Amino acid sequence: MPDIADRPYDDAPVSTSKDQDAAVRIATAEAVEDRGDSFAGWAVTINRPSAELYAWWRDFSNLASVMENVEAIDVLDDKRSHWTVKAPGGTHVEWDAIVTEEREGELIAWASAEGADVANSGRVTFRDAGARGTVVTATILYDPPAGVIGKLVAKLFQREPNIQVRRDLARFKQLMETGEVATNAMNPKQREEQAA
Amino acid sequence: MKALTWHGKHDVRIDNVDDPEIVNPRDAIIKVTATAICGSDLHLYDGYIPTMQSGDILGHEFMGEVVETGSGSTLKKGQKVVVPFTIACGSCYHCGKHQYSGCENGNPADNQDIARELYGHPMAALFGYSHMTGGYAGGQAEYVRVPFSDTGPIVIPDGVEDEKVLFLSDILPTGWMAAENAEIEPGDTVAVWGCGPVGLFAVQSAFLMGAERVIAIDHFPHRLELARKFGAETINYEQTATYDALMQMTGGIGPDAVIDSVGLEAHGLFVDNAIDQIKASTFLGTDRIHAIRQAIIACRKGGRVSMPAVYGGFVDKFPLGAVMQKGLTLKTGQTHVQHYLPGLLDAIMEGKIDTTFLISHRMPLEQAPEGYRMFHDQQNEVTKIVLKPGQ
Numbered sequence: 001m002p003d004i005a006d007r008p009y010d011d012a013p014v015s016t017s018k019d020q021d022a023a024v025r026i027a028t029a030e031a032v033e034d035r036g037d038s039f040a041g042w043a044v045t046i047n048r049p050s051a052e053l054y055a056w057w058r059d060f061s062n063l064a065s066v067m068e069n070v071e072a073i074d075v076l077d078d079k080r081s082h083w084t085v086k087a088p089g090g091t092h093v094e095w096d097a098i099v100t101e102e103r104e105g106e107l108i109a110w111a112s113a114e115g116a117d118v119a120n121s122g123r124v125t126f127r128d129a130g131a132r133g134t135v136v137t138a139t140i141l142y143d144p145p146a147g148v149i150g151k152l153v154a155k156l157f158q159r160e161p162n163i164q165v166r167r168d169l170a171r172f173k174q175l176m177e178t179g180e181v182a183t184n185a186m187n188p189k190q191r192e193e194q195a196a
Numbered sequence: 197m198k199a200l201t202w203h204g205k206h207d208v209r210i211d212n213v214d215d216p217e218i219v220n221p222r223d224a225i226i227k228v229t230a231t232a233i234c235g236s237d238l239h240l241y242d243g244y245i246p247t248m249q250s251g252d253i254l255g256h257e258f259m260g261e262v263v264e265t266g267s268g269s270t271l272k273k274g275q276k277v278v279v280p281f282t283i284a285c286g287s288c289y290h291c292g293k294h295q296y297s298g299c300e301n302g303n304p305a306d307n308q309d310i311a312r313e314l315y316g317h318p319m320a321a322l323f324g325y326s327h328m329t330g331g332y333a334g335g336q337a338e339y340v341r342v343p344f345s346d347t348g349p350i351v352i353p354d355g356v357e358d359e360k361v362l363f364l365s366d367i368l369p370t371g372w373m374a375a376e377n378a379e380i381e382p383g384d385t386v387a388v389w390g391c392g393p394v395g396l397f398a399v400q401s402a403f404l405m406g407a408e409r410v411i412a413i414d415h416f417p418h419r420l421e422l423a424r425k426f427g428a429e430t431i432n433y434e435q436t437a438t439y440d441a442l443m444q445m446t447g448g449i450g451p452d453a454v455i456d457s458v459g460l461e462a463h464g465l466f467v468d469n470a471i472d473q474i475k476a477s478t479f480l481g482t483d484r485i486h487a488i489r490q491a492i493i494a495c496r497k498g499g500r501v502s503m504p505a506v507y508g509g510f511v512d513k514f515p516l517g518a519v520m521q522k523g524l525t526l527k528t529g530q531t532h533v534q535h536y537l538p539g540l541l542d543a544i545m546e547g548k549i550d551t552t553f554l555i556s557h558r559m560p561l562e563q564a565p566e567g568y569r570m571f572h573d574q575q576n577e578v579t580k581i582v583l584k585p586g587q
């Protein structure tokens with residue numbers, strides 16, 4: 001998040017700080033709504049124009065095709081979307097996400113609405129990188145709940161939170177650059193089994 | 197269909213498995229007409245490569261006939277193609293720079309984490325070569341699903357024999373890139389460790405790139421003989437003190453460029469360092485000193501080290517000081533096969549490069565397990581095995 005001022009130590013993205021408390025404090029003061037105390041962030045460079053990537057992302061119903069475990073994203077109105085995420089044993093967790101800030105071709109920020117199963121907020125920025133395309137940076141703040149859902153969230157975010165963000169961005173990059181999401185499945189049936 | 201599958205160390209079998217189908221738009225299905233066993237497959241066979249799963253279909257050197265195409269494929273049914281072992285999308289930053297083996301888009305996202313942890317970056321996907329590199333089914337099978345078929349496979353003109361072009365899939369471009377990475381200048385002497393397929397193609401390529409002398413090093417007389425046929429001088433490291441010989445043969449200067457085409461099995465320098473210890477306690481420990489160490493020590497000051505050989509983990513006693521103090525340049529990597537295909541196909545068609553000399557054995561796919569055993573146990577005579585499915 002290069003646009004967040006007042007970094008206490010250096011010029012590095014705030015989500016990479018070793019002092020998570022300070023990082024959360026700075027981020028919530030300036031860039032994302034306060035929805036938790038756990039941070040995840042990653043960046044990819046995608047060889048496509050920022051306008052195209054932004055437009056694809058801004059249509060939130062697209063995102064389920066690159067996000068693991070996300071079952072459906074229903075767009076309710078211009079700002080509001082409803083997220084349904086797979087949980088073990090055929091259950092789901094759900095929340096409404098509200099767009100809190102957007103700048104065409106540059107930035108989308110969101111926060112979960114009241115009553116979310118997993119409170120979260122974050123932003124995705126699209127920065128023009130010349131001949132290399134666009135740097136897409138995702139920063140997510142979330143509140144890992146206790147109990148069963150907590151376990152699910154831990155699973156969702158794998159061993160460490162960045163892994164899930166990284167995988168989702170990797171799939172986004174694949175789809176945007178090649179028109180498809182890579183799979184080693186031998187046939188469509190196997191692909192479905194892998195996704196289940 | 198029938199396919200050669202991996203089940204553990206020294207355990208490969210012919211299994212009946214589901215036929216592959218089109219999954220993504222840019223896919224094609226290839227009916228394999230010829231496929232080879234590679235030195236890299238021996239690393240899998242010997243159990244050195246992590247993230248293998250029982251039932252994985254091996255094989256990354258293959259060619260065949262296009263039998264099915266996805267909506268985004270540019271291939272046509274009936275075409276004969278050779279398929280690069282590296283799976284590359286053609287549209288990412290790395291592909292744009294022709295660094296195809298750095299492609300970021302072929303390896304499924306969930307398979308990228310292991311290499312991220314080991315190497316700092318995910319690996320490109322390869323056919324039939326563990327889950328770290330994508331977990332794609334390989335070409336030692338009757339059919340293969342080939343992703344990005346509009347970018348990778350090269351179409352072979354009608355009437356050309358399979359055996360002449362099969363090695364475009366890996367070892368010929370690998371030997372060629374090894375020589376290119378040696379940055380050969382006129383008058384140079386190039387020393388090549390290992391006279392397997394990769395080393396022998398590196399020998400041929402080095403001469404084509406203007407090397408004055410090539411010195412080939414191995415301990416198998418038959419393989420050394422093949423290198424000599426292409427004009428190389430030879431050193432049998434079992435009978436000769438390699439460093440001393442190289443120094444005298446180059447007037448005390450050392451080779452201008454050195455190529456390691458041996459790899460991690462030269463002396464078990466993989467993550468599993470127990471193997472290192474076992475070998476160190478045998479005569480192999482002193483005799484078969486790891487090729488890359490020896491190459492670096494022999495290389496002249498300011499020279500180039502080219503390393504096509506495969507390594508996977510950490511190496512002990514790597515002579516980093518020699519690299520710095522002598523000002524050496526080290527170049528390596530999985531081969532950017534797609535980059536070299538058109539030029540090398542031309543070189544084969546024009547008769548500048550000999551490929552078929554390498555093939556010592558041909559057998560039906562069904563005999564592949566026996567082929568692995570032979571390639572593993574009888575390296576002197578068995579230089580390359582070509583498997584022919586459906587024969």
Ligand SMILES: NC(=O)c1ccc[n+]([C@@H]2O[C@H](COP(=O)([O-])OP(=O)(O)OC[C@H]3O[C@@H](n4cnc5c(N)ncnc54)[C@H](O)[C@@H]3O)[C@@H](O)[C@H]2O)c1
Pocket residue numbers: 234235236237238239366367370389390391392393394395413414415416419433457458459460461462463484485486487503504505506529530531575
């Ligand atoms: N970079 C790539 O993309 C790429 C592609 C293909 C193969 N490879 C690698 O290249 C290497 C060679 O492949 P290959 O098919 O020729 O294998 P191979 O096993 O047929 O040949 C290796 C040769 O090295 C010789 N050797 C062993 N120890 C030696 C030593 N200390 N000094 C000199 N020679 C020694 C062996 O006798 C053998 O002849 C392997 O590591 C393989 O994995 C890399």
Ligand SMILES: [Zn+2]
Pocket residue numbers: 234235236237256257281366367
């Ligand atoms: Zn190979």
Ligand SMILES: [Zn+2]
Pocket residue numbers: 284285286287288289290291298299300301
């Ligand atoms: Zn690519």
